[in-house]
Amino acid sequence: MSNVNIKRLAAELNLSISTVSRALQNSSEIGQKTKERVVALAKKLNYQPNHYAAGLRRKQSNTIAVVVPEVADNFFSLVIDGIDMVAQTKGYHVLIFLTRDDYNKEVGFIRHIQSGRVDGVLISVSSESKDNEHLHELNKKSIPVVFFDRVFEDIPTAKITTDDYKASYKATKQLIDKGCKKIACLAIPETLLISRKRVQGYMDALEDNGLIVDTDLVMHFDTNDETIIYPIIRDFIDKNRPDGLFSSIEKLALLTYQSCASLKINIPNDLKVISFSSLKIAPLLQPPLSTITQPAFDMGKAAAEILFKALEDGKSDLKDDHIEMESKIVIRESSK
Amino acid sequence: MSNVNIKRLAAELNLSISTVSRALQNSSEIGQKTKERVVALAKKLNYQPNHYAAGLRRKQSNTIAVVVPEVADNFFSLVIDGIDMVAQTKGYHVLIFLTRDDYNKEVGFIRHIQSGRVDGVLISVSSESKDNEHLHELNKKSIPVVFFDRVFEDIPTAKITTDDYKASYKATKQLIDKGCKKIACLAIPETLLISRKRVQGYMDALEDNGLIVDTDLVMHFDTNDETIIYPIIRDFIDKNRPDGLFSSIEKLALLTYQSCASLKINIPNDLKVISFSSLKIAPLLQPPLSTITQPAFDMGKAAAEILFKALEDGKSDLKDDHIEMESKIVIRESSK
């Protein structure tokens, strides 16, 4: 059962190794009959080329890295699905790196990736990332990088996000239009551009509509740990009793729902909530959750397509470009 | 910016390649000062070992394959999270293969994997898998495989599932205890053992409790396409008007909820639903969804641990073993 390799095939067929190699690649310089003989034997012996040996020689891996904070998350899992969708059509494989919002892990992964491990990288940076030296290094190493959702503006490469500012502005405006006067905001770390944009949209909407921005009503969470976040949110809502709430990510909105249930605060009568969310069953929640839905799957596809285009063109440097995709805002009221 | 490799380090330090290699591996046969010099330069030049070259030589990749039907799914994404959790501690990387329930893709992936691409495989087989020759091949190639959730019993290796039969039996019993007389069952393809077990649990519970098993009330779905499934479920419910429903996977239960909303059927008054589900926010649904929750994350961890144990022990053949983990059944009533 020793592994069958190209050498073995060559020996059995009385051909040279290179001929076999070429035949397998369907090279035009090999005779038809020879090709057939080679392919036939390869199939018979269930020959599988060694991906790594080929890659080592060719200096490419046919593999891309997807670096994300988490996978058990509606948004990221949809993005990964989209990425994989196009990767499969291109004959590429997907290596997953979960940073778990740990900056050091992210740095480690990116460093590791540099040595020809992958041909390209799709990344949504971790919450704690501040210094982005590691990403600059990667960019310099002629490994194409595409940022999605959580991006670093100052790395000159392709970036793809949703219209975070605009969507947040509109969403907040919706709350105002519904009569909310005291609108809270739950957000992820300020170190993330995406977070700053969302909060800015929220603030500007307030100001433009004659409401005062009260920074006490804006909370940033640096952790992912729900057991820590939940009591904070519950407390926050209990003390401040906002009548509107804009949430920067789904998880925070769901914790708000739980908090309200426990505090006997009626949504949406006492508190209207709108949140960025990829939750498909938002309409099945009672009360249903008003959502700002990012085109996660399509974003994954788009990001991957940009990357593969660069890979196919042999261009390692992607243009410093920022694409914004449109989110969909859906207001859902109580069905009663 | 040409890539810095071990050769370059050797040249700059006036050492041989092998010495550098050994120093980097902290081999005991290298002098302390030499080690320090090497490590210092490596750090300075940001040397990153070429993973593939090392793997080629060592005949191991420090990478495992995770083969699953989908990623944008609560259950699977949690499992992947668990797998990655232990992979990270072991210094392994995770290559994701999404079969999208396509048997041919699964075969292709498994074949591809055979040639040293990965050191081990964690797999939940695709719905359409019937012939498992490809899995036998893999098993023979001395690359360890662990099945989880959707397993093939006749491949002699480690398998890990939840107590599907028992949980289904209990869940169905719960419906009966609540007074349901006409209990429907929505299931995935019969080609999957897991599906047969779940349906069997349902049927046995009916029989043991004096209810007649009506095969017209059992539906198997061969597709994943919700646009196809939804109208079928809606029709099915409309025509049969069951008073209880046991669903084999979350997605089918959610489509049931939607169907009932559109048919003005009141859950749980007219129809009590219980489903296998990894949906964390099940209690936030209105009416809340009664669930059979598999320990997805822990299953991922457990499966990975079994695999790594084999890898560490250098045993390529895993014992033909079947571990069952316990699911949690939670009945949720309307809050009114």
Place this chain on the structure above:
DNA sequence: CTGTTAGCGCTTTCAG
């Protein structure tokens, strides 16, 4: 159309 040869970057005998 086919074969010879050199090497991708690394590890690992085998010699000293």
Place this chain on the structure above:
DNA sequence: CTGAAAGCGCTAACAG
């Protein structure tokens, strides 16, 4: 303690 050399499996000049 260090070095020379072979080779993992494959591809790609360079010859014929």
